[in-house]
Amino acid sequence: MNNHTQEHGTTVPSSRANIRATIPIAIVAAVAGLLFGYDTGVISGAILFLKTDFHLSATGEEFVVASVLVGAVLGAMAGGSLADRFGRRKMLIVAAMVFAAAAIVTAITPNMGILIAGRIGIGLAIGSASFTAPLYISEIAPARIRGALVSLNQLAITSGIVVAYLVDFLFAKSGDWRAMFGFAVIPAAILLIGMLFMPKSPRWLMSRGLQEEADKAMERLHENADKEVTEVAQDLASKPTGIVKLWSPVLRLALIVGIGLAIFQQITGINTIIYYAPTIFEMAGIHSAAVAILATFGVGIVNVVMTIVAIRLIDKAGRRPLLLIGTAGMVISLGALGLVFHLHNISGALAWITLGSLMVYVASFAIGLGPVFWLLISEIYPLIVRGRAMSLATIMNWAANLLVTLTFLSLIQWAGRGNTFWIYGVIGIGTWVFIYKLVPETKGRSLESIEQGWSGAKHSPQEPTSS
Numbered sequence: 471m472n473n474h475t476q477e478h479g480t481t482v483p484s485s486r487a488n489i490r491a492t493i494p495i496a497i498v499a500a501v502a503g504l505l506f507g508y509d510t511g512v513i514s515g516a517i518l519f520l521k522t523d524f525h526l527s528a529t530g531e532e533f534v535v536a537s538v539l540v541g542a543v544l545g546a547m548a549g550g551s552l553a554d555r556f557g558r559r560k561m562l563i564v565a566a567m568v569f570a571a572a573a574i575v576t577a578i579t580p581n582m583g584i585l586i587a588g589r590i591g592i593g594l595a596i597g598s599a600s601f602t603a604p605l606y607i608s609e610i611a612p613a614r615i616r617g618a619l620v621s622l623n624q625l626a627i628t629s630g631i632v633v634a635y636l637v638d639f640l641f642a643k644s645g646d647w648r649a650m651f652g653f654a655v656i657p658a659a660i661l662l663i664g665m666l667f668m669p670k671s672p673r674w675l676m677s678r679g680l681q682e683e684a685d686k687a688m689e690r691l692h693e694n695a696d697k698e699v700t701e702v703a704q705d706l707a708s709k710p711t712g713i714v715k716l717w718s719p720v721l722r723l724a725l726i727v728g729i730g731l732a733i734f735q736q737i738t739g740i741n742t743i744i745y746y747a748p749t750i751f752e753m754a755g756i757h758s759a760a761v762a763i764l765a766t767f768g769v770g771i772v773n774v775v776m777t778i779v780a781i782r783l784i785d786k787a788g789r790r791p792l793l794l795i796g797t798a799g800m801v802i803s804l805g806a807l808g809l810v811f812h813l814h815n816i817s818g819a820l821a822w823i824t825l826g827s828l829m830v831y832v833a834s835f836a837i838g839l840g841p842v843f844w845l846l847i848s849e850i851y852p853l854i855v856r857g858r859a860m861s862l863a864t865i866m867n868w869a870a871n872l873l874v875t876l877t878f879l880s881l882i883q884w885a886g887r888g889n890t891f892w893i894y895g896v897i898g899i900g901t902w903v904f905i906y907k908l909v910p911e912t913k914g915r916s917l918e919s920i921e922q923g924w925s926g927a928k929h930s931p932q933e934p935t936s937s
């Protein structure tokens with residue numbers, strides 16, 4: 471748990487009452503993460519059947535998988551200003567409606583065009599929610615438990631992926647991809663109904679000058695509401711707003727770190743596994759679609775379990791060790807995967823080695839780049855630019871995701887299976903160096919201390935943390 475007890479320069483004790491009030495709100499908002507995971511993960515199983523039903527080429531297949539990502543880039547772009555204008559809660563409600571409507575469209579689509587349009591619609595909702603949900607959670611959370619609550623969103627993403635794999639598996643025998651897509655209506659309805667009962671973000675209300683409503687929301691969330699209100703007001707008054715601030719020299723390094731992590735989180739290849747795992751197992755000689763989907767389910771479970779491990783370690787071991795160890799594990803397993811695919815005639819034993827390497831790779835992502843990227847971008851920016859800076863990093867994350875997804879199958883055709891995984895491995899080495907050189911340790915530091923770290927004469931990411 472983050473020990474941000476000195477937020478805004480003063481001690482803010484988080485009582486049990488605060489925690490009891492905010493955890494359910496964070497859980498409801500994290501259902502958006504569940505939809506993010508479900509709607510991105512479901513394609514891995516559905517694509518096996520879409521491929522035959524619609525006679526897709528490699529490019530066509532990439533197009534179907536990528537359509538959701540195109541929408542997500544656009545959704546992340548619009549998300550920042552819309553969430554500032556209409557509020558975080560309203561944006562999550564609208565996203566839930568779009569999630570539900572698009573799930574129905576993709577389930578009943580008569581043709582490929584409408585399917586792609588529906589997937590782009592889902593992408594719009596994912597793109598804006600992927601950024602608005604952590605933002606909303608971070609704004610309602612007591613400072614002391616913000617780290618854990620924000621990471622709950624990544625846990626929801628990984629759980630959503632597992633639910634998608636499970637649903638894919640259940641419908642694999644009948645090849646019913648329509649049911650796979652339609653299932654998302656259930657979590658969308660839960661998010662929609664749940665968010666209707668949630669409070670608006672008091673910080674957003676204050677930033678819009680809606681003081682009376684903000685006071686009420688604060689009272690619901692915090693026992694010492696008056697104090698919180700005064701602190702947020704002082705914080706808002708002490709800093710100028712404006713687009714220029716985002717590009718100020720003081721923030722440049724913070725932006726480079728956020729955008730760099732956003733891109734590296736993707737171009738080390740995680741979603742080639744998340745979206746194409748059954749396809750990769752088919753390449754490795756597992757020819758039953760049901761078995762391939764079941765093996766993928768195992769990969770998803772490892773992702774969830776290791777995310778829980780990460781949440782427990784993140785405030786004890788720190789962000790940097792998790793990132794460095796996780797990225798090193800990814801590099802080693804990518805090396806092994808590349809090696810296996812360089813051998814001809816992958817037989818039974820080699821198929822198991824492929825599965826083992828994939829497990830290690832996903833486990834390594836789940837303790838490092840997976841949760842730590844989303845947590846760090848909610849920590850390293852000052853409150854006044856946090857929304858826009860998070861939105862920018864999120865856009866880059868989805869754009870990089872799109873790039874990898876669009877090129878993966880073509881890369882395999884062009885460079886070969888083994889070399890493709892080795893390319894991701896080499897990028898992983900670059901990622902490790904980037905983290906080692908530039909990413910600061912934020913464990914146990916107040917948000918102000920992190921903020922001051924960027925403006926210090928010489929930024930020293932490895933500096934020992936002060937508690």
Ligand code: BGC
Pocket residue numbers: 510624627628631735740741744773839840841844867871
């Ligand atoms: C990433 C997603 C990825 C997921 C896998 C998230 O942090 O942003 O692209 O699919 O983790 O667990």
